[in-house]
Amino acid sequence: MTITFEPGSHSRADRPTHVTYDELQRAYDHFNERLFGNGLPACLITLQREKRTCGYFSAQRWASMDGRTTDEIAMNPAYFAVTPIVETMQTLVHEMVHLWQYHFGKPGRGRYHNGEWANKMEAIGLMPSSTGKPGGARTGDHMADYAIEGGPFLAACEELLTQSFQISWYDRFPAADHIAHGLASQAAQLSNSAAAALPIQISSSLASMVRGASTAIGQVSGEETTTGPQPAPPAAANRSNRVKYSCSGCGVNVWGKPGLNVVCGDCKVPFEV
Structure with a gap:
């Protein structure tokens, strides 16, 4: 139009x-x-x-x-x-x-x-959640809600x-x-x-x-749809041998090989992938 x-x-x-x-x-x-x-x-x-x-x-x-x-x-x-x-x-x-x-x-x-x-969110009827679903953390750097x-x-x-x-x-x-x-x-x-x-x-x-x-x-x-415009293809997977680890407390990031057990010296909490 x-x-x-x-x-x-x-x-x-x-x-x-x-x-x-x-x-x-x-x-x-x-x-x-x-x-x-x-x-x-x-x-x-x-x-x-x-x-x-x-x-x-x-x-x-x-x-x-x-x-x-x-x-x-x-x-x-x-x-x-x-x-x-x-x-x-x-x-x-x-x-x-x-x-x-x-x-x-x-x-x-x-x-x-x-x-x-988080308390104010709950008071007005929105539950804070790091995953956007029940069971997620109530506080953190990257937060969703439901x-x-x-x-x-x-x-x-x-x-x-x-x-x-x-x-x-x-x-x-x-x-x-x-x-x-x-x-x-x-x-x-x-x-x-x-x-x-x-x-x-x-x-x-x-x-x-x-x-x-x-x-x-x-x-x-729940139906398969093959006609009409299609979304852009997803980005290629990261094939490097480095993983980004983030502290949920202070937000600092480090990179290292997969499987590391990294703990933040300031916040005393494990880093998350």
Whole structure:
């Protein structure tokens, strides 16, 4: 579909920038009211295609000409089409907890998600997990989460989605790892079933435009799909004899041969592959 712009004739639907950021701001305001008592300050929401991350928070990232500053919450649009909308909202709220902690708590050093952050996540209905599934660590440098059944987040999300909320514009070229993330996500089953479905399942028009959509839909339904656009092939396996080991405490990395038993001298914890 081609959109033709004529001077002076722009309707709201003809302005993708306005529509996209208005939707994200609406979601932010809704969760701020329902989960944070309207206590969070305003921030600047951006779209960033950072590799291997659904979103991030950056404190006081932006400055105005009159000397004011504001925080940034970035969302990765490459996941939008191939991830259930409830997962996209989880990413937004996950970063809102970082914003809350920056202003009202004590953030961990660097990228570390500490106990205070984990407790706040649980309080609003998101269980922090290093694996994104039950049983994962509650704290660490690289953290995911899953929705707690019957918790405040799911209630707030369901309320938002029953108010005709939607994301209108989607990145057409998700990478293979974005599709894999969407297929593996533990989407909560809300009464609004559209929340747990991939957007490409809901809209056939969107599916016809998104690379890899037919493959993703086929895997969700358990059917083999060989027609339509295919995702990029996975990266070649690392065939070197070096393995990266990381400390879950301080985040320092070392490289060595497979099978090493490495312990951090500062944190006194084993390194993880």
